[in-house]
Amino acid sequence: MVGQTVKIPVSKLITSFLFCALVLLAGCGPLISFGDDGPADDVYNLSYEGGYSANVDSENIIYLEEPLMNQGLSGVDIAVALPDDQRSTLKGVRWAGNSADLVRDYLVRSLSEKSGVKLLGDGGLDVRAGCRMTVKVWSFEFAPGERSRDDTVDVAIEFSLVRYRDGHLVGQRAFNVSTAIDTNQGNSVVAGFRAGMHALSGDAANWLGPLGSNCAL
Amino acid sequence: METRASYVLVGGFVLSFLAGLIAFAIWIAKVDLDAEYKDYDIYFDGTVSGLYKRSIVYYLGIPVGDVRDITLAPQDPSKVRVWIRLRAEVPVSEASRARLEFQGLTGVAYIELSGGSPNSPPLESHLGAERPIIEAEPSPLLEIFDSAPNLVNEAIKMLGQIQKILSNDNVANISKTLSNTERLTGNLADGTDNLEVMVADVQIILAEAKNAAVKISTLVDNGNTLIEEDAKQLIAEATGTMQAATAMLNRVDGLVAANEGTVTQFIGGSLPEVSRMILDLRLTARSLSRLVSRIEQNPSEALFGAKEAPYNLKTRKTEEEGN
Numbered sequence: 001m002v003g004q005t006v007k008i009p010v011s012k013l014i015t016s017f018l019f020c021a022l023v024l025l026a027g028c029g030p031l032i033s034f035g036d037d038g039p040a041d042d043v044y045n046l047s048y049e050g051g052y053s054a055n056v057d058s059e060n061i062i063y064l065e066e067p068l069m070n071q072g073l074s075g076v077d078i079a080v081a082l083p084d085d086q087r088s089t090l091k092g093v094r095w096a097g098n099s100a101d102l103v104r105d106y107l108v109r110s111l112s113e114k115s116g117v118k119l120l121g122d123g124g125l126d127v128r129a130g131c132r133m134t135v136k137v138w139s140f141e142f143a144p145g146e147r148s149r150d151d152t153v154d155v156a157i158e159f160s161l162v163r164y165r166d167g168h169l170v171g172q173r174a175f176n177v178s179t180a181i182d183t184n185q186g187n188s189v190v191a192g193f194r195a196g197m198h199a200l201s202g203d204a205a206n207w208l209g210p211l212g213s214n215c216a217l
Numbered sequence: 218m219e220t221r222a223s224y225v226l227v228g229g230f231v232l233s234f235l236a237g238l239i240a241f242a243i244w245i246a247k248v249d250l251d252a253e254y255k256d257y258d259i260y261f262d263g264t265v266s267g268l269y270k271r272s273i274v275y276y277l278g279i280p281v282g283d284v285r286d287i288t289l290a291p292q293d294p295s296k297v298r299v300w301i302r303l304r305a306e307v308p309v310s311e312a313s314r315a316r317l318e319f320q321g322l323t324g325v326a327y328i329e330l331s332g333g334s335p336n337s338p339p340l341e342s343h344l345g346a347e348r349p350i351i352e353a354e355p356s357p358l359l360e361i362f363d364s365a366p367n368l369v370n371e372a373i374k375m376l377g378q379i380q381k382i383l384s385n386d387n388v389a390n391i392s393k394t395l396s397n398t399e400r401l402t403g404n405l406a407d408g409t410d411n412l413e414v415m416v417a418d419v420q421i422i423l424a425e426a427k428n429a430a431v432k433i434s435t436l437v438d439n440g441n442t443l444i445e446e447d448a449k450q451l452i453a454e455a456t457g458t459m460q461a462a463t464a465m466l467n468r469v470d471g472l473v474a475a476n477e478g479t480v481t482q483f484i485g486g487s488l489p490e491v492s493r494m495i496l497d498l499r500l501t502a503r504s505l506s507r508l509v510s511r512i513e514q515n516p517s518e519a520l521f522g523a524k525e526a527p528y529n530l531k532t533r534k535t536e537e538e539g540n
Binding site: 065066068080082087088089090091092093125132142144148164183189 | 492494496497500526527528529530533535536
């Protein structure tokens, strides 16, 4: 019959839609995870214990670029360096954010306060700076020893200071700090990272301070 | 018997004999009783070795007098005063000069006078001087003798230098040079055999150069035509273009001047921001590239992460080792 209209009941239409949705949801099972029932991870931040650089030289400004993390160091997991170059992550512990962001924020504050040179981080993209400093993180990992008192936290960072005006490499230096911790004595691995970063940023600030005059606007 | 001698005759004979003797002496001495003489002084600087009393004085080679006396000059012991006597007719003037000369190699000296111009006034005695003074001039021969010791020393030095130059090594080098020169000249002589070929080549080159000169001349003529005719239009169009460009630049200049603050802000503020943004974009692009590579290789691992055994700090082992 030509021109006859077929009417489908609304209840059947809704039922069919729900059925299709269930089929799609079941098909995407491998792609969707709702987590497990295990204990929650301990989340840590890497905050600089010092103050904020209020009275720094505003003539010499350096833009600190996002650190380039070595293989296996990027992400929120705490990297573990095992013998024979085996890599792993620490179970039940993770950083509050990407390790590159944590390192960058720590260096911006610590170097600005200790070196007297104004450093700009993520929020200083539109501020005119005289130099930019690239950061290569070679080591940022927990290295367990044979015994707990042999455990160390290794931090190795290489800085390259480049002048914007002419692309001149003002300076380049790598710093390496290995901090011993004893996890059985209650020393936190994260505390080892914090101590390592504190010592390394102090050395880096002593190197960066005299070079700041090369970054005058 | 007493001899009666004629005293008158004897006396006459003796007197005649004496008179003849005096005449003979005068004749022998060639005494010119009628001659008149004039005396002069000559002051020589330095030695007059070889000059004695009675030495002859010449005037232009003619003996005209002799040396009467030789003494040191009263006022200056470094000079020698020579007193000469000349015949009165010798034309001694203010311009006359006396020079000490030598006869051959015997060392016998004489004085040679040279005259001045005929218009020079005759030489007269100065006030306070005994006799007129003839100016002396140095003798060339005497100068040579004076400088002879130095010449000998210079000659000895020169001989030493020549001996150094003619050392065995230099002689050997000179011999080599001569042999090389001989070889070179031999080669040149051999090369002249091909002279005709070379001349022919040169003629060809000259002919080509002539053709090139003609072409260059034609080119220059064309260039002149181009400049005089076609270039006028071209220059006119270029002038128009330049005027249009100038107008455009003026407009751009005005535009920039009107928006100077904005342009400065862009250059000072936005350009560094753009530069850093490009760097961040580069990092982002690299991260995206890695992510795409991981998705292509293992999509599940890209979404849920790679399977890895976490390190358990309590057991001090990885989970796989623990299991």
